[in-house]
Amino acid sequence: MEENKRIKDCKVVIIGGSAGSLQALLQILPFVEKTISFAIVIVVHRKNTDEQTLEDLIALKAKLKVKEVEDKVKLEAGFIYIAPSNYHLLFEKNETLSLDTSEKINYSRPSIDVSFESAAEIYTNHLIGILLSGSNSDGTVGLKAIQAAGGISVVQNPLSADMPYMPNNAILHTTPDFVLKTEEILEFIKEINQE
Amino acid sequence: MIEDIELETLINDVYEYYGFDFGSYSRASLKRRVSRVFYLDGFKHFHDFLSKVRTDPEYCKRMIDEITVNVTEMFRDPSFYLTLRKEILPLLGTKPFIRIWHAGCSTGEEVYSMAIMLKEAGLLHKSILYATDINASVLETAKSGIFPLRMIKDYADNYRDSGGQQDFSDYYIANYGFAKFNDNLSEKMVFSQHNLVSDTSFNEFDLILCRNVLIYFDNNLQKRVINLFDDSLAVLGFLALGTKETIKYSISQTKYKQFAKEKIWRKIKE
Ligand SMILES: C[S@@+](CC[C@H](N)C(=O)[O-])C[C@H]1O[C@@H](n2cnc3c(N)ncnc32)[C@H](O)[C@@H]1O
Numbered sequence: 048m049e050e051n052k053r054i055k056d057c058k059v060v061i062i063g064g065s066a067g068s069l070q071a072l073l074q075i076l077p078f079v080e081k082t083i084s085f086a087i088v089i090v091v092h093r094k095n096t097d098e099q100t101l102e103d104l105i106a107l108k109a110k111l112k113v114k115e116v117e118d119k120v121k122l123e124a125g126f127i128y129i130a131p132s133n134y135h136l137l138f139e140k141n142e143t144l145s146l147d148t149s150e151k152i153n154y155s156r157p158s159i160d161v162s163f164e165s166a167a168e169i170y171t172n173h174l175i176g177i178l179l180s181g182s183n184s185d186g187t188v189g190l191k192a193i194q195a196a197g198g199i200s201v202v203q204n205p206l207s208a209d210m211p212y213m214p215n216n217a218i219l220h221t222t223p224d225f226v227l228k229t230e231e232i233l234e235f236i237k238e239i240n241q242e
Numbered sequence: 243m244i245e246d247i248e249l250e251t252l253i254n255d256v257y258e259y260y261g262f263d264f265g266s267y268s269r270a271s272l273k274r275r276v277s278r279v280f281y282l283d284g285f286k287h288f289h290d291f292l293s294k295v296r297t298d299p300e301y302c303k304r305m306i307d308e309i310t311v312n313v314t315e316m317f318r319d320p321s322f323y324l325t326l327r328k329e330i331l332p333l334l335g336t337k338p339f340i341r342i343w344h345a346g347c348s349t350g351e352e353v354y355s356m357a358i359m360l361k362e363a364g365l366l367h368k369s370i371l372y373a374t375d376i377n378a379s380v381l382e383t384a385k386s387g388i389f390p391l392r393m394i395k396d397y398a399d400n401y402r403d404s405g406g407q408q409d410f411s412d413y414y415i416a417n418y419g420f421a422k423f424n425d426n427l428s429e430k431m432v433f434s435q436h437n438l439v440s441d442t443s444f445n446e447f448d449l450i451l452c453r454n455v456l457i458y459f460d461n462n463l464q465k466r467v468i469n470l471f472d473d474s475l476a477v478l479g480f481l482a483l484g485t486k487e488t489i490k491y492s493i494s495q496t497k498y499k500q501f502a503k504e505k506i507w508r509k510i511k512e
Pocket of ligand 1: 310313315346348352376377436437438439454455
């Protein structure tokens with residue numbers, strides 16, 4: 048890892064994914080300690096019908112608590128926030144989350160690009176964006192925005208992704224700071240804000 | 243994206259020149275929406291956009307129409323409608339008249355959904371549905387009851403998931419890619435422009451729906467609007483919000499009791 052590219056003062060880790068990303072999330076989130084000094088925000092594409100199951104599954108497996116995302120919920124370190132289906136998830140200056148039902152972007156609502164761009168604007172160089180498995184091009188533009196604002200971009204190694212299209216697309220069109228296998232992403236997260 | 247300072251200038255000017263106050267809208271969404279019209283209409287410099295808005299009332303109207311988010315569907319969140327159908331309508335049915343307000347009704351899909359349920363419950367004849375929005379253009383569509391035919395399959399699915407048992411296609415006539423909903427559904431609807439930021443209460447209601455509108459407002463404005471609804475709601479009336487909205491931060495919880503698992507609250511005292 049390039050040491051100079053490690054953020055000391057990270058406030059938010061935002062993770063985007065689509066098809067095949069749940070598997071990766073379940074290999075990562077259960078091993079993240081409760082004491083982390085940043086918030087984790089998850090934006091994944093899913094069917095409207097399995098609304099609760101993703102929350103329930105992650106809540107069951109993770110040591111961290113999952114906070115239900117209602118409009119204007121406060122973002123706090125040590126919690127996981129999951130974008131509800133059928134809304135775009137946006138970040139406000141007063142560190143709350145807000146929701147928006149506007150048109151789908153990249154055939155998706157929530158769209159990873161929309162949330163990444165919005166987070167980049169508010170959290171600038173205190174932000175890490177991680178893009179996981181998927182078979183859609185959502186997330187690439189968002190990763191670019193995160194880097195442009197001074198944050199760090201991480202892409203799941205396509206070889207370890209269930210659906211390599213999404214990480215591949217990001218690697219093709221951006222220069223990610225890190226390309227990591229699933230286990231390495233977990234190690235990377237454990238290192239965040241550590242001396 | 244436009245700059246924060248540009249957005250604030252626009253908000254000030256629109257208020258000063260036209261009296262529409264977007265000062266308490268959530269900035270993250272508003273900024274995306276304004277940027278969207280700015281690029282959509284081919285502007286390169288913000289001052290050109292700003293002077294167009296200032297000097298051309300027609301253009302300002304277009305801009306407001308474009309920055310409000312009007313995405314909606316029939317029977318959106320079927321489980322919500324199922325609760326209305328099974329638990330709320332029977333309670334309202336005991337009243338001689340039923341007055342309903344759809345605040346932020348957009349193009350009206352929500353209002354036609356309600357009319358269908360009232361009709362099936364045998365209550366439409368004694369109901370009146372006020373439907374309001376800040377955006378005059380969407381109200382025109384709402385009045386016409388004409389929706390794109392390509393959406394109808396999803397709506398029919400939602401209708402069934404919300405407990406509907408009739409043949410959904412009995413409610414409209416399909417023609418040239420559009421579905422025109424029957425006039426007997428719209429007979430009891432009254433559409434009018436109403437701005438939740440600046441207009442006052444105009445009647446007393448038994449049920450107020452304001453779904454996916456408050457998400458565009460900041461906490462202070464949400465509080466004010468919830469109080470406007472409180473002033474407009476009869477005791478034992480119901481307030482229904484979108485699935486991710488709450489009255490929790492806005493009004494005393496001793497006055498309202500949440501109904502079932504949905505975002506429906508009953509006013510239990512004056
Ligand atoms: C996303 S739509 C919601 C439509 C419908 N209630 C639903 O849930 O499907 C939001 C609507 O709120 C309206 N709106 C925004 N600001 C408003 C205001 N200040 N007063 C009244 N309506 C407003 C918009 O024009 C838009 O039609």
